[in-house]
């Protein structure tokens with residue numbers, strides 16, 4: 588076998604990752620949604636749609652609370668899981684890789700790990716269903732600002748949040764050198 592055949596035999600072939608409109612075809616946990624929010628630009632500036640309850644998968648879940656979280660470069664927030672609410676994220680600035688690990692016994696994507704990277708150059712609206720472990724990793728070199736609009740308002744007395752350490756052996760992903768919790 589010559590060098591070409593030997594190297595190709597060891598190579599992996601890229602699979603399709605976007606549709607012909609450039610929309611990410613990133614896999615998602617069942618029930619998650621990802622919607623591109625391209626800039627609507629005119630001579631005055633741009634407009635980015637953040638949320639509209641008529642979008643697919645949003646029916647009946649109006650925004651009842653919104654907050655912004657920031658992540659310094661290299662920081663990871665997570666692993667987090669919510670039982671009573673889903674997360675709805677819109678990236679404002681920076682570059683974040685969202686990791687999701689589905690542990691729902693009846694889900695067709697049970698045991699699957701998903702990674703979706705979003706940046707200011709390609710803003711997306713992402714929804715993560717309850718009972719899906721997730722972590723937000725700032726893979727950029729600037730502070731990231733993330734707008735969150737959970738499907739339920741924050742319960743100060745009984746936060747709907749469970750945590751696993753970033754180095755848990757229970758989730759097949761490592762964050763070498765990352766800081767956070």
Ligand SMILES: Cc1cn([C@H]2C[C@H](O)[C@@H](COP(=O)(O)OP(=O)(O)O[C@H]3O[C@@H](C)C(=O)[C@@H](O)[C@H]3O)O2)c(=O)[nH]c1=O
Nearest residue numbers: 654656664665666667668674721722723735741748768
């Ligand atoms: C979400 C939230 C938190 N807090 C408080 C709780 C805590 O003292 C501080 C930081 O909260 P958190 O540690 O939950 O913030 P943070 O680690 O940024 O949490 C985020 O992480 C990612 C992975 C997620 O899953 C998100 O849902 C969100 O929980 O802010 C509020 O006062 N109001 C709120 O609405």
